[in-house]
Amino acid sequence: IAKLFLGNCRRSVKPKDAIHIASAIFAHCDYFVTTDRLLLKKVSSLREIRTINPIDFIQILEGKL
Numbered sequence: 301i302a303k304l305f306l307g308n309c310r311r312s313v314k315p316k317d318a319i320h321i322a323s324a325i326f327a328h329c330d331y332f333v334t335t336d337r338l339l340l341k342k343v344s345s346l347r348e349i350r351t352i353n354p355i356d357f358i359q360i361l362e363g364k365l
Contacts, residue, residue, distance in 0.1 A: 313342055325349050333357045 313321070317339050324332045325348045332351045334340060343351050352360070 313339070321346075321349070321351075331357060331360075 317336070321332055321343060325346075329349060332343075332349050333354055334351065335353060337353075340351050340353060
């Protein structure tokens with residue numbers, strides 16, 4: 301899974317991050333929540349999953365975003 305993700309990723313993503321994101325995509329998750337600002341920036345263009353920080357995620361859950 302991670303190799304597929306890394307092979308298709310335009311920007312460099314650390315292998316451990318790639319495993320987590322690829323696993324979330326494979327599991328059909330709607331969101332990938334992280335505090336890693338650099339990772340958020342690198343994978344923000346993914347169509348398969350929405351990457352988001354925890355504060356925005358909580359606001360979505362509370363219906364504020």
